[in-house]
Amino acid sequence: MISEKQQPVFRIVKSKLFIDENHASAIKLNEISRQAHFSLYHYIRLFKVIYGITPHQYLKEKRIEKAKLLLAQSELSISDICYSVGFESVSSFTTLFKAVTGLNPRRYRQNHLEKEQKIAEQPLVAIPGCMAEKYGLKAG
Amino acid sequence: MITRMSHTTIYVLDQDVAYDFYVNKLGFTVHTDAKMGEFRWLTVCPKGQPDLEIVLMPIGLDMGGSGDPEVKTMMKKLLEKGALGSGVFDTPNLEATYQELKAKGVEFLSAPEQKFYGKEAIFKDPFGNFFSLGEKPEAK
Numbered sequence: 001m002i003s004e005k006q007q008p009v010f011r012i013v014k015s016k017l018f019i020d021e022n023h024a025s026a027i028k029l030n031e032i033s034r035q036a037h038f039s040l041y042h043y044i045r046l047f048k049v050i051y052g053i054t055p056h057q058y059l060k061e062k063r064i065e066k067a068k069l070l071l072a073q074s075e076l077s078i079s080d081i082c083y084s085v086g087f088e089s090v091s092s093f094t095t096l097f098k099a100v101t102g103l104n105p106r107r108y109r110q111n112h113l114e115k116e117q118k119i120a121e122q123p124l125v126a127i128p129g130c131m132a133e134k135y136g137l138k139a140g
Numbered sequence: 141m142i143t144r145m146s147h148t149t150i151y152v153l154d155q156d157v158a159y160d161f162y163v164n165k166l167g168f169t170v171h172t173d174a175k176m177g178e179f180r181w182l183t184v185c186p187k188g189q190p191d192l193e194i195v196l197m198p199i200g201l202d203m204g205g206s207g208d209p210e211v212k213t214m215m216k217k218l219l220e221k222g223a224l225g226s227g228v229f230d231t232p233n234l235e236a237t238y239q240e241l242k243a244k245g246v247e248f249l250s251a252p253e254q255k256f257y258g259k260e261a262i263f264k265d266p267f268g269n270f271f272s273l274g275e276k277p278e279a280k
Contacts (some may be wrong), residue, residue, distance in 0.1 A: 013239040
């Protein structure tokens with residue numbers, strides 16, 4: 001009987017967690033597939049069966065999600081964010097970011113700041129009126 | 141006619157811990173994280189439901205007993221006793237999600253089991269809220 005940790009599902013999950021942890025580094029999928037004891041073809045196929053997207057798409061998605069977080073929560077420059085999430089050029093980062101979010105990184109950050117500002121001034125734009133009233137927040 | 145749910149509340153004891161659990165472990169997206177003085181409006185969404193905001197609300201600010209220490213104590217006790225079942229989440233692949241969440245340190249009260257209505261596991265958040273995690277037969 002094969003143990004839980006030898007199961008194909010566990011090996012795919014482990015590889016996904018590896019991508020989560022190391023998405024900022026130069027990740028080579030053929031190395032990950034070898035570590036997971038799959039051929040690259042079977043690795044990509046099984047990953048897609050479980051997560052609905054290929055590992056490459058997942059890696060890009062993960063990097064963009066991290067970039068969104070840094071744009072919203074940090075004051076790092078866009079090029080610093082680009083390199084810190086694993087992209088090798090600002091132009092490829094900006095192109096992909098816009099394709100995914102519909103906005104370039106600068107505009108995304110600007111929108112986030114404006115949203116924060118608006119909520120601070122007028123909580124009711126984000127908080128349902130009944131809750132805002134109970135928490136003693138003013139409509140602005 | 142009620143057409144949709146826009147917000148629902150999960151009571152928590154600490155919003156930083158809740159953020160780490162629901163965003164970093166469960167993989168939910170932050171919808172709004174806005175601070176207004178002492179008050180923090182923190183809402184998250186499951187990946188597939190970007191328009192359902194789950195409000196991660198600290199006990200004590202709750203609508204049922206704002207500022208009432210007796211209510212706060214009672215709610216904390218209910219949470220800690222595991223008396224508050226807070227919802228049902230769906231996943232297209234229960235085994236993979238179970239393995240992933242377990243690897244991230246999420247506590248499961250029961251491992252995936254085949255029930256007459258589909259496969260199900262039960263997990264809890266760091267405060268005691270418990271959830272059903274299910275895979276419907278047609279989901280795969």
